[in-house]
Amino acid sequence: MASSPVAPAPSGSASIARRAAPRVRFAPSPTGYLHIGGVRTALFNWLWARKHGGTFILRIEDTDQERSTDDSRKVIVDALRWLELDWDEGPEVGGPHGPYFQMQRLSIYGEFADRLIGRGRAYRCYCTKEELDAQRAASKARGPKGMWRYPGTCRDRKDHPDRPFVVRFRAPDAGVVTYEDIVFGAVTTPNSAQQDFVMLRSDGVPLYNFGAVVDDVTMGITLVSRGRDHMVNTPPQILVYEALDYAPPRFAHLPMMLAPSGEKLSKRHGAVSVSEYRALGYPPMGVLNYLVRFGWSHGDQEIFSREDLIQKFDFAQVGKADGKFDPKKFADVAFEHLKRPDLTPVRRYANMVRPFLDATGISDPDEAKLLRAIPTVRERARSLREAAEAMHYFFRKPVFDEKAQKKFLTPATAPRLSDFRALLVCVTLWEEANIEAAISSWLASKNLAIKDVAQPARVALTGRTVSPGLYEVLAVLGREESLARLDHAIESSSVS
RNA sequence: GUCCCCAUCGUCUAGUCCGGCCCAGGACACAGGGUUUUCAUCCCUGGUACGCGGGUUCGAAUCCCGCUGGGGACGCCA
Numbered sequence: 001m002a003s004s005p006v007a008p009a010p011s012g013s014a015s016i017a018r019r020a021a022p023r024v025r026f027a028p029s030p031t032g033y034l035h036i037g038g039v040r041t042a043l044f045n046w047l048w049a050r051k052h053g054g055t056f057i058l059r060i061e062d063t064d065q066e067r068s069t070d071d072s073r074k075v076i077v078d079a080l081r082w083l084e085l086d087w088d089e090g091p092e093v094g095g096p097h098g099p100y101f102q103m104q105r106l107s108i109y110g111e112f113a114d115r116l117i118g119r120g121r122a123y124r125c126y127c128t129k130e131e132l133d134a135q136r137a138a139s140k141a142r143g144p145k146g147m148w149r150y151p152g153t154c155r156d157r158k159d160h161p162d163r164p165f166v167v168r169f170r171a172p173d174a175g176v177v178t179y180e181d182i183v184f185g186a187v188t189t190p191n192s193a194q195q196d197f198v199m200l201r202s203d204g205v206p207l208y209n210f211g212a213v214v215d216d217v218t219m220g221i222t223l224v225s226r227g228r229d230h231m232v233n234t235p236p237q238i239l240v241y242e243a244l245d246y247a248p249p250r251f252a253h254l255p256m257m258l259a260p261s262g263e264k265l266s267k268r269h270g271a272v273s274v275s276e277y278r279a280l281g282y283p284p285m286g287v288l289n290y291l292v293r294f295g296w297s298h299g300d301q302e303i304f305s306r307e308d309l310i311q312k313f314d315f316a317q318v319g320k321a322d323g324k325f326d327p328k329k330f331a332d333v334a335f336e337h338l339k340r341p342d343l344t345p346v347r348r349y350a351n352m353v354r355p356f357l358d359a360t361g362i363s364d365p366d367e368a369k370l371l372r373a374i375p376t377v378r379e380r381a382r383s384l385r386e387a388a389e390a391m392h393y394f395f396r397k398p399v400f401d402e403k404a405q406k407k408f409l410t411p412a413t414a415p416r417l418s419d420f421r422a423l424l425v426c427v428t429l430w431e432e433a434n435i436e437a438a439i440s441s442w443l444a445s446k447n448l449a450i451k452d453v454a455q456p457a458r459v460a461l462t463g464r465t466v467s468p469g470l471y472e473v474l475a476v477l478g479r480e481e482s483l484a485r486l487d488h489a490i491e492s493s494s495v496s
Numbered sequence: 497g498u499c500c501c502c503a504u505c506g507u508c509u510a511g512u513c514c515g516g517c518c519c520a521g522g523a524c525a526c527a528g529g530g531u532u533u534u535c536a537u538c539c540c541u542g543g544u545a546c547g548c549g550g551g552u553u554c555g556a557a558u559c560c561c562g563c564u565g566g567g568g569a570c571g572c573c574a
Contacts, residue, residue: 454533
């Protein structure tokens with residue numbers, strides 16, 4: 001297998017040999033939704049590639065045919081696209097090292113397995129699953145402390161051309177594997193702890209520790225970053241690299257993200273999939289920002305734009321300790337992104353909030369009005385869903401909240417509202433500052449405070465007692481619409 | 497049982513590599529207060545942490561050892 005073409009080395013005279021552009025990958029198995037912990041892994045890899053002008057590869061590890069589904073593949077791809085974690089090679093974009101689905105690479109694994117068998121580093125094992133299961137059960141029965149390991153029954157057995165077999169790796173009996181983890185430092189594991197693991201199933205489909213290595217080798221992966229739960233797989237994988245005569249890539253394991261309770265983060269702890277967070281109305285960068293700060297830090301900085309992150313991210317600042325997911329902190333980080341126009345420009349905000357507006361029945365909001373409305377709801381909406389809830393009444397006739405109407409739109413308040421409307425008619429240039437100025441002088445002349453009209457006017461204009469500032473609401477609504485709503489409210493107050 | 501990893505406020509973390517600037521800083525959360533036309537935003541104040549025990553040192557959150565606690569793995573799952 002040809003080693004992969006990487007970026008050309010800097011020309012000869014350069015005294016400092018620069019490391020070649022990294023090739024990293026995210027390799028999910030399409031067996032469900034895209035877990036938020038998986039996103040963090042994808043993000044760190046993506047960041048590393050983008051920072052160093054490297055290549056980010058998406059590889060689908062679909063060898064578990066029982067659980068893999070095409071739907072799930074689609075969900076993962078959609079989620080990554082939504083998060084804008086774009087891949088340079090992989091499904092839908094192709095690339096020179098494909099295919100990027102493991103089930104389409106079966107012949108490659110077969111080749112590599114044969115090579116290992118030829119070198120005596122792997123062998124065919126004819127033990128049946130039933131036999132092995134029986135042995136496992138027996139050892140379990142012998143005592144709770146006896147964990148079963150494959151005893152190497154077929155290590156020196158002769159080949160049976162007519163019997164089904166799996167291919168096992170021949171693990172060394174002595175020695176150690178040591179590797180330098182970028183985040184955890186030197187990790188040494190004795191080979192005596194390894195066993196002859198299965199590389200290829202009886203149907204020729206590879207298992208994780210073999211498939212991943214073959215793919216990483218043939219795809220030219222230079223750095224593998226994955227969850228700490230995979231750290232135990234690294235020594236056996238390194239053994240395979242060595243048996244194959246390839247230099248292993250660098251490894252950077254990531255501490256795990258647990259549920260607030262300290263358990264493994266799963267569905268029963270609430271939203272864990274990207275699609276759920278998306279549906280809840282959190283912006284992609286909010287999700288990414290929370291995730292990146294989980295296990296990584298850049299001094300005291302909490303909030304990052306995508307560009308900022310690419311510039312500042314480094315595995316050197318990744319911590320080793322596992323942590324617990326905090327929904328409140330998550331919501332706050334997401335809110336910060338929604339609040340700040342420098343992080344979420346108004347047009348982007350508009351695009352993101354539209355589907356949520358649509359869900360409230362506003363399918364084609366007036367663009368100019370939407371752009372005017374967004375700044376007024378930014379700081380009171382912690383999610384896009386809340387944003388839609390906080391502004392849908394700008395786009396349709398308000399429905400009066402019953403209690404609000406009873407309290408603020410009464411025959412007693414009607415005259416004041418009429419006065420209020422009359423003064424607004426005189427405002428020629430309909431802008432917030434002008435509106436405010438006009439109202440202020442009217443208030444002064446009448447010896448009133450804004451308090452005295454604000455709530456009735458608010459209910460008249462929005463239907464509710466809670467809304468952005470009165471002047472802002474008027475400005476968003478526009479002259480005609482404001483006057484019309486006031487008219488309607490005055491009418492219904494006098495009637496009641 | 498075997499192997500691997502980890503350990504600073506309730507939570508995410510800075511500080512740990514190169515010991516003194518840390519009687520430990522930031523953020524979220526929590527409690528109290530302020531600004532305010534509603535709701536928010538915003539601002540101020542407060543409490544709470546270096547798991548324990550030994551070393552080394554003039555001096556340790558920082559270095560070493562042990563303990564305890566937590567996590568991961570031991571599949572024809574990934």
